[in-house]
Structures are given as C-alpha cells and as structure tokens.
Amino acid sequence: xxxxxxxxxxxxxxxxxxxxxxxxxxxxxxxxxxxxxxxxxxxxxxxxxxxxxxxxxxxxxxxxxxxxxxxxxxxxxxxxxxxxxxxxxxxxxxxxxxxxxxxxxxxxxxxxxxxxxxxxxxxxxxxxxxxxxxxxxxxxxxxxxxxxxxxxxxxxxxxxxxxxxxxxxxxxxxxxxxxxxxxxxxxxxxxxxxxxxxxxxxxxxxxxxxxxxxxxxxxxxxxxxxxxxxxxxxxxxxxxxxxxxxxxxxxxxxxxxxxxxxxxxxxxxxxxxxxxxxxxxxxxxxxxxxxxxxxxxxxxxxxxxxxxxxxxxxxxxxxxxxxxxxxxxxxxxxxxxxxxxxxxxxxxxxxxxxxxxxxxxxxxxxxxxxxxxxxxxxxxxxxxxxxxxxxxxxxxxxxxxxxxxxxxxxxxxxxxxxxxxxxxxxxxxxxxxxxxxxxxxxxxxxxxxxxxxxxxxxxxxxxxxxxxxxxxxxxxxxxxxxxxxxxxxxxxxxxxxxxxxxxxxxxxxxxxxxxxxxxxxxxxxxxxxxxxxxxxxxxxxxxxxxxxxxxxxxxxxxxxxxxxxxxxxxxxxxxxxxxxxxxxxxxxxxxxxxxxxxxxx
Numbered sequence: 350x351x352x353x354x355x356x357x358x359x360x361x362x363x364x365x366x367x368x369x370x371x372x373x374x375x376x377x378x379x380x381x382x383x384x385x386x387x388x389x390x391x392x393x394x395x396x397x398x399x400x401x402x403x404x405x406x407x408x409x410x411x412x413x414x415x416x417x418x419x420x421x422x423x424x425x426x427x428x429x430x431x432x433x434x435x436x437x438x439x440x441x442x443x444x445x446x447x448x449x450x451x452x453x454x455x456x457x458x459x460x461x462x463x464x465x466x467x468x469x470x471x472x473x474x475x476x477x478x479x480x481x482x483x484x485x486x487x488x489x490x491x492x493x494x495x496x497x498x499x500x501x502x503x504x505x506x507x508x509x510x511x512x513x514x515x516x517x518x519x520x521x522x523x524x525x526x527x528x529x530x531x532x533x534x535x536x537x538x539x540x541x542x543x544x545x546x547x548x549x550x551x552x553x554x555x556x557x558x559x560x561x562x563x564x565x566x567x568x569x570x571x572x573x574x575x576x577x578x579x580x581x582x583x584x585x586x587x588x589x590x591x592x593x594x595x596x597x598x599x600x601x602x603x604x605x606x607x608x609x610x611x612x613x614x615x616x617x618x619x620x621x622x623x624x625x626x627x628x629x630x631x632x633x634x635x636x637x638x639x640x641x642x643x644x645x646x647x648x649x650x651x652x653x654x655x656x657x658x659x660x661x662x663x664x665x666x667x668x669x670x671x672x673x674x675x676x677x678x679x680x681x682x683x684x685x686x687x688x689x690x691x692x693x694x695x696x697x698x699x700x701x702x703x704x705x706x707x708x709x710x711x712x713x714x715x716x717x718x719x720x721x722x723x724x725x726x727x728x729x730x731x732x733x734x735x736x737x738x739x740x741x742x743x744x745x746x747x748x749x750x751x752x753x754x755x756x757x758x759x760x761x762x763x764x765x766x767x768x769x770x771x772x773x774x775x776x777x778x779x780x781x782x783x784x785x786x787x788x789x790x791x792x793x794x795x796x797x798x799x800x801x802x803x804x805x806x807x808x809x810x811x812x813x814x815x816x817x818x819x820x821x822x823x824x825x826x827x828x829x830x831x832x833x834x835x836x837x838x839x840x841x842x843x844x845x846x847x848x849x850x851x852x853x854x855x856x857x858x859x860x861x862x863x864x865x866x867x868x869x870x871x872x873x874x875x876x877x878x879x880x881x882x883x884x885x886x887x888x889x890x891x892x893x894x895x896x897x898x899x900x901x902x903x904x905x906x907x908x909x910x911x912x913x914x915x916x917x918x919x920x921x922x923x924x925x926x927x928x929x930x931x932x933x934x935x936x937x938x939x940x941x942x943x944x945x946x947x948x949x950x
Contacts, residue, residue, distance in 0.1 A: 458605065462842055465601040466835065469593050470828060473586075474817050476593070477824075479635045480585050481814025487643065488578040490807045493571045500564055568659045572803055576654055577647045579806040580675065582813040583758060583823070584642045587750040589634055590827055592696050594834065595737050596631065598841040599730060600624050605842075623726045629710035630697060630731070636709070638695035649678035659803065662796040665759075665768050672759055680748065687748060693738045697731065742837060749831045757826050758809060767805040768795040 413420070562570070607620065653671045657663065681687040698706050737743060815821045828834065 461601065461605055462839065465597055465842065466594075466828075466838060469590075469597045469838075470824065472597065473590050473593050473824060474821055476589060476631060476635060477586065477814055477821070478816035480589065480639055481582065481811070481816070483636060484578060484581055484585065484639055484643070484814070485810065487640070488574045488581070490571060490575050490578060490810075493567055493574060494807075496562075497564065497567050497571065500567070569655070572654060572657070572659055572799065573647065573650055575803040575806045575810075576650045577643065578810045579758065579813065580646045580650065580672075581639065581643045582810050583751065583754040584646065584679070585634070585639045586813055586823060587747055587754055587827065588638070588642070588692060588695060589631075590750060590824065591743065591747055591834065591837075592631065592634060592738075594838045595734055595841060596628060598838050599733060600627065602842050602844075620726075622723045623730070626707060626712050626723070626727050627730045629707055629712045630703075632710040633698045633706050634696050637698070641695045645679045646675070649675040652678065657799055659798070659800045661799055663799050663802060664796045665764055668763060668802065669759055672755060676751065676755065680751070687744050688741050690744065691739065692743070692747070693735060696738055697735060703731075737841065742840075746831070746833050746837045749833055750827050753827050753830050754813075754823055757823055758806075758813075762809050762812075763802060763805055767797050767802045769797075 603620070653674050679690075681690050813821075813823050
C-alpha cells in the first residue's frame with residue numbers, strides 16, 4: 350500500500366463516520382463498499398517477512414493460550430522454590446551464627462574453668478603453710494630429736510668422765526651394733542630442725558619444763574610423732590585441695606552467671622562481701638579441722654606402729670601393709686564405711702561457730718543486720734558446700750587423692766631414700782663356662798632400720814607442707830593424676846545454673862560424682878591404695894550432667910587397686926563398661942581413667 354492509497358482510506362473512513370448521522374447508515378454502507386473496491390488489497394502489499402512475523406506471533410499466542418495453566422503452575426513452583434531457597438539460606442546463616450556464638454561461649458566457659466582450676470592450685474599453695482606451721486608446732490619431732498641428743502651427750506659425759514663428747518656417730522654407745530649407730534646418726538642428720546621448731550624448742554626450754562622421759566619413751570614418742578605428722582599432712586593437703594576446689598568453683602559459677610546476665614554491677618558490693626566471707630571459712634581447716642584429722646590418725650598409728658622398736662628392721666612391704674591398715678582405720682575398710690566417714694566437721698564449723706570463724710579470720714559476723722541479703726547468699730553457699738562434702742562423690746575423689754599422696758610418700762620417697770639399694774660390689778668378669786646367675790632383689794624385699802624411716806618421714810612432712818616457693822610435689826601429683834578431681838570440679842562449676850539464675854535460697858539438689866561400688870582388680874597391687882570402686886548409677890548421672898569443658902587427656906596412670914572383693918566376672922564387666930562410659934564423658938576423653946599399679950611380691 351502506497352502513501353496516497355493509505356491517505357485516501359483514512360479520508361474515506363473519516364468522512365463516512367462524519368456523514369453517518371445525517372445521511373443514514375445504509376448510504377454509508379454503500380459508499381464504504383465503493384471505496385473498498387477502489388483500494389488495492391492490503392494483504393497483497395505485505396512482504397513475505399511480515400507474514401512470517403505475524404504467523405509466529407499468532408502461533409505464540411495460540412501456544413500460550415493452550416499452555417497457560419502449565420505455565421502458571423511452573424511460575425508458581427519457581428517462585429516458591431526461590432522463596433524456600435531464601436528461607437533455607439537464612440536459616441543456615443542463623444544456625445552458623447548460633448554455632449559460632451555457642452563455640453565462643455563454650456570456649457569462654459572452658460577458659461574460665463581452666464583459669465579457675467589454676468587459681469585453686471595457687472590458693473592451696475598459699476594456704477598450706479598456715480596448716481603446716483600449726484601441725485609442726487603440735488607435733489615437734491625436732492624437739493624430741495634434740496632431747497634425745499641431749500640425753501646421749503649427758504650419758505657419754507658421765508661414761509667418759511672428763512673426755513669431750515665426740516661427733517654424733519661417737520656419741521652413740523659403742524655397745525650398739527654398727528647398723529643401729531648408723532640409723533641413729535641418720536635420724537640426727539636427716540631430721541633437720543625447722544625454723545619454727547627451733548624457736549618453739551627454745552621457748553619450751555626457757556618457759557616450761559617438759560616432764561622427764563627416758564630414752565625408750567623418747568624414741569617411742571619420736572616414732573609416733575613422725576608418722577602421725579607425715580600422715581596428717583597428707584590428709585590435710587588432700588582435704589584442703591578438694592575443699593578449695595569446691596569453694597572456688599561455686600564462686601566461679603556465680604561470677605560467670607553474673608557476667609552473662611549482666612548483674613555484676615548492681616550486686617557487686619554484695620557479691621564481694623559474700624565471696625569474702627565464704628572464702629574465710631577455710632580458716633577452720635587450717636586452725637581447727639586438722640586437729641580432728643590428727644585425732645583420727647594418731648590412735649591408728651599407735652595401734653599399728655606402737656609395738657615396733659626403732660632398732661628393728663622394716664621392709665617396704667611391711668611399711669605399705671601398716672600404712673594400709675592405718676588408712677582403713679581412719680577412712681574405713683570397705684566402701685560403705687568410707688561413705689559413712691564424715692569429713693564435714695573437719696572442713697566447716699557448726700552453725701553456732703560460724704560467727705567465731707568469721708571474727709577470727711578478720712571478717713565481721715554473718716548476723717550483721719545491715720547485711721541480711723549477704724547472709725542469705727552466704728547461707729546458700731554454705732549449705733551447698735555441706736551437701737557436696739557429705740556426698741559419696743566427695744569420699745570417692747578424696748580416696749583417690751589420698752591414694753596418690755600415700756603412694757608418693759611410701760612408694761617413691763621412702764622407697765628411694767630410706768630403702769636405698771646397697772651398692773653392688775664389683776664382680777670380676779665371668780667365663781662362659783660359669784653357671785652362676787645373679788637375680789637382683791626386688792624393692793619390696795629391701796629392709797632398713799625404722800629409725801632411718803622415721804628420719805625420712807620427719808623430712809617429708811615439711812616437703813608435703815611446702816609453700817609458695819617452688820612447686821609442691823605432692824599437690825602436683827594429685828592434680829595431675831587424679832582426673833576425677835577435675836571432673837568433680839566441672840560438675841560443681843556447671844550444675845544448678847537454673848537455681849542461681851532464679852536466685853533460689855533453698856538447698857539445691859545434691860549433684861554427685863560417681864559413687865563407689867565393689868569392683869575387682871588384679872591381686873598383685875600396691876598395698877597403700879584403697880579400693881577405687883564405682884557406683885554405676887552415680888557414674889551415669891555424672892556423665893549426663895558434666896559439660897564438655899575439659900580438654901582431652903589421658904587417664905589416671907600409676908594408681909593401684911587393692912583388697913579386691915570377689916565378684917562374678919559378668920558383674921565386673923558390666924561395672925567396668927559403665928564406669929568407662931561415664932567417666933569418659935565426664936572428662937571428655939575416649940578412654941576411662943585406667944588404674945594401673947605396681948605388682949607386690
């Protein structure tokens with residue numbers, strides 16, 4: 350269609366619509382037909398390309414019309430998929446952020462927990478010299494040694510008339526055997542005098558005179574006092590260690606919750622006063638509780654070591670056997686007796702004496718009317734502490750600590766220092782036709798004079814009570830080898846969060862570490878260890894309540910079970926497997942706390 354034709358068509362159509370109202374629609378129709386006859390066909394003037402385009406558009410319209418339902422469904426599916434994908438991605442992002450925050454929180458909790466355990470060790474080292482000074486003052490082995498030396502010097506002065514007294518070796522009566530003279534000299538040289546003991550001895554000699562005793566009485570008193578002092582120091586160290594763990598982990602839990610819920614600032618003053626008063630109760634063990642411990646140890650020492658003569662020989666096996674009997678007398682010979690043995694009176698005063706303890710430790714009393722809220726918080730802490738001390742888990746962990754302490758004293762220190770192997774004489778090279786076979790003697794068969802052993806025990810009492818200068822070997826062994834102590838601390842640190850958050854003043858439920866039941870062990874075991882037995886139910890409870898805030902670590906090596914009670918093999922296997930599962934979870938370790946030991950002959 351040309352431009353002129355198009356123009357004509359437009360004019361014609363416009364004229365028709367303009368003239369239609371006046372001329373009528375019939376005339377209009379006739380004129381339209383005549384105009385169409387004059388125009389060339391439009392379709393004939395379209396190009397083939399335009400036809401194709403129109404055909405494609407029409408086909409597309411027809412296809413869309415036929416498939417409009419499917420297309421609508423597909424669009425809906427794609428939109429829903431997009432929205433679902435966006436939702437999933439947002440949830441993944443939230444989960445990732447939550448996992449990251451949880452990991453940071455767990456790491457923060459673990460770091461706080463580990464720092465808290467380090468603080469416990471330093472606190473024990475700082476408090477231990479106070480208890481050591483009191484125990485050494487009450488059991489003055491060095492004063493008795495000086496009195497023995499004085500008596501021997503006076504006797505030699507009478508025997509030798511005007512001759513001056515010789516050395517310590519010459520001061521011993523020549524009628525004594527050579528081994529006896531060496532043992533007496535060893536006790537004099539090795540049983541050094543502590544500084545506080547030197548002052549005590551001078552004040553005792555200058556102030557009040559002791560009742561005169563003969564040499565036999567003095568030696569018997571030296572024997573009982575030396576052994577009682579060393580054993581009392583081990584008990585006091587173990588009690589102070591676990592009591593400090595209870596105190597600082599309870600306070601650490603409170604401080605952690607305060608930091609999490611942002612309550613530290615408004616209650617800072619009350620928390621400080623509560624913490625200060627609560628920590629002051631360690632004064633009781635350092636000044637009063639150890640006396641009750643000594644009161645339990647000394648009668649047992651007198652019963653089993655009393656009949657022994659200091660001049661007699663004693664073997665390492667005999668020493669281990671007597672040590673075991675003393676421990677059974679003090680702690681109990683069976684697990685049921687050990688559970689019933691109460692240590693609460695050694696660690697905490699009675700309610701009537703609490704104000705006395707706070708005054709003696711330099712803290713005002715809990716009955717101060719201006720600190721009613723502080724007194725309520727303090728009572729809550731003391732009640733929870735008492736519950737933990739009376740729990741079977743406390744007895745269980747304390748037994749393990751004492752196992753390590755007595756093993757270090759008897760199997761390491763006494764064995765290496767008092768039961769030194771004799772120097773082997775040089776032997777000429779033997780020919781190949783010699784049939785002589787030399788078998789080295791076992792350590793358990795070595796013997797020494799009891800006086801030599803007393804000298805080692807007198808010196809080890811000061812080593813056990815070693816203070817802040819340098820590491821304390823006994824405390825290091827307890828903390829390193831008793832992994833159950835760390836698990837027990839983790840239970841305390843992580844339990845009763847809901848009660849703390851609610852500010853409850855009622856006594857919390859008693860969270861218990863594994864209890865002890867009868868379990869078998871190898872019959873060849875070191876005789877200074879008490880049974881480490883496990884209550885399956887309590888072990889499972891501990892595994893369910895202990896968080897994963899303890900690093901992976903090895904078990905508890907170097908410990909030995911003794912006095913096993915015979916049980917069926919099936920019960921032993923079940924108890925062992927339950928114990929391994931529980932404690933493996935408690936310490937976040939795949940291995941249980943293995944208990945391996947030395948074989949006794």
